[in-house]
Amino acid sequence: MNxxxxxxxxxxxxxxxxxxxxxxxxxYRKQGDQLEVPIENFVIDILRKDLLIEIQIKNFSMIRKxxxxxxxxxxxxxxxxxVQDKWIISIDQQLNKxxxxxxxxxxxxxIDIFEELIRIPDLIxxxxxxxxxxxxxxxxxRVNDGKGSWRRNGWSIQDRRLVNVLERKILYSPIDFLMLKxxxxxxxxxxxxxxxLLEKPIRLARKMSYCLRxxxxxxxxxxxxxxxxxxx
Numbered sequence: 001m002n003x004x005x006x007x008x009x010x011x012x013x014x015x016x017x018x019x020x021x022x023x024x025x026x027x028y029r030k031q032g033d034q035l036e037v038p039i040e041n042f043v044i045d046i047l048r049k050d051l052l053i054e055i056q057i058k059n060f061s062m063i064r065k066x067x068x069x070x071x072x073x074x075x076x077x078x079x080x081x082x083v084q085d086k087w088i089i090s091i092d093q094q095l096n097k098x099x100x101x102x103x104x105x106x107x108x109x110x111i112d113i114f115e116e117l118i119r120i121p122d123l124i125x126x127x128x129x130x131x132x133x134x135x136x137x138x139x140x141x142r143v144n145d146g147k148g149s150w151r152r153n154g155w156s157i158q159d160r161r162l163v164n165v166l167e168r169k170i171l172y173s174p175i176d177f178l179m180l181k182x183x184x185x186x187x188x189x190x191x192x193x194x195x196x197l198l199e200k201p202i203r204l205a206r207k208m209s210y211c212l213r214x215x216x217x218x219x220x221x222x223x224x225x226x227x228x229x230x231x232x
Contacts, residue, residue: 028046030048052074060119071128078129082110111180127173134165135165136165139163142155177217178212178232180208184197189229191205218231
């Protein structure tokens with residue numbers, strides 16, 4: 001699908017942490033939707049008739065309690081953006097200007113949902129829950145304030161902004177998550193074999209197999225040396 005390009009962020013020095021979330025809410029909103037609606041002691045991002053729409057950028061553990069409570073009586077669409085491309089924009093704090101813009105070498109895909117899904121795998125089978133993944137391009141603004149991570153040499157992440165939505169995929173049930181596996185993998189398989197075909201670190205393959213086991217989509221059928229063997 002063709003993505004939408006949203007307007008620019010606020011001027012340098014007044015960037016907001018919630019810009020990406022706000023961008024996605026506006027991108028997803030349709031005529032008739034209500035925003036920031038209180039329901040059962042929670043605030044819902046978007047209410048579309050009887051559908052509750054929540055946008056969660058990261059850390060699904062933060063939304064777990066809300067999901068557990070609201071799924072009892074409501075249909076929920078949980079939207080999660082996955083960053084395929086990220087441009088890093090470096091801002092000099094003293095000069096108050098952009099000094100560099102570069103494309104990050106890290107690129108993610110739908111399979112990276114398991115980095116977050118590991119926090120709620122037991123909720124996926126609930127028929128009231130649907131998950132929609134958005135492959136997005138974003139800009140990340142960093143400032144050299146000396147307060148950031150040592151991995152970024154003290155540069156702080158000041159804001160993230162949506163540039164484009166490239167694709168979207170809707171996952172209705174546990175079996176849909178199994179479809180994210182490589183088509184070439186043949187059971188029984190190990191996490192190492194899964195990681196190799198995914199071309200991802202083995203830690204992600206372990207998270208994927210853990211989630212699929214919790215969803216009762218795959219099961220342990222034996223061992224290959226010290227590694228577990230999985231089958232559907």
